[in-house]
Amino acid sequence: MKIALIHATTTALKPIERAFQEVAPSIELLHFMDTSLLSLMEKSGKLTPEIIHRFSALVNLAYNSGVSCIQLTCSAFNDVTTILQPLYSVKLFRSDEAMLDEALRYTKIGLVSTVKETPIALQNYLLNKNPDCMIQSLVDPGIIHLLSHGKRKEHDARVIKMVEQLDGKTDVIVLSQYSMEHIAKQVNPSVPILTAPLLAAKRCLDHLSEEF
Structure with a gap:
């Protein structure tokens, strides 16, 4: 069984691979990536026709590879699933869908x-x-770009600062990007802290078990 992963940054690769290795090591993962997508999004601030076109090209490649479902790994592009899902018979999962459903247990x-x-x-x-x-x-x-420039310590310190700022002000803290998953192990807030990769992998498997 094959699952496609759609990436806009290289920083999402290891977190999602680790997640699937933990819950379903026998699943074949196919990676499809366009690293120009993030810079296009940062320039426009929204989903433009060009972004949607480039994203659909990745989804087409994935779909034509005979995958059982398609998992996005970059949260900035999640709303594209609403646009593209009607075009495909396989499920397109947002990067953070399972994590946000868990977060909705809190006020x-x-x-x-x-x-x-x-x-x-x-x-x-x-x-x-x-x-x-x-x-x-x-x-x-x-600051996600700090990771690709070898400045992981600076990246992590700035994310940790945001976590500390929110601690005590909310019921749950969500680390929005896959690239922040490792930081959950570096902090100990007074409220639950959620990351997406493992929950996303589990949701994919739950979906496939229902389908097949």
């Missing part, structure tokens, strides 16, 4: 993001599911 939700456009996509999902949920969002724009 006050804190979002920590390293890409300026990410909170918009997450808030759209949360408020559509529960208009009464209260969201507090902190974003340090663009």
Whole structure:
């Protein structure tokens, strides 16, 4: 059985691979990536026709590879699933769908993001599911790029600072990007802290078990 992973950054690769290795090591993972997508999103601040076209090209490649489902790994592009899902018979999963559903068990939700456009996509999902949920969002724009420049310590320190700022002000803290997953082990907030990769992998498997 094959699952496609759609990436906009290289920083999502290891977290999602580790997650699937933990829950389903026999699954074949196919990676499809366009690293120009993030810079296009950062310039436009929204899903443009060009972004949607480039993303659909990746989904087409994945779909034509005979995969059983398609998992996005970059949260800034999650809303594209609403546009593209009607075109495909296989399920397209948002990068954070399972994580945000878990977050909705709480009333006050804190979002920590390293890409300026990410909170918009997450808030759209949360408020559509529960208009009464209260969201507090902190974003340090663009620091995700520190990881690709070998500045992991600086990246982590700035994310940890945001976590500390939210601690005690919300009922749960969400680390929005896959690239922040490792930071959950570096902090010990007074409220639960959620990351997406493992929950996403489990949701894919649950879906496949229902389908097959």
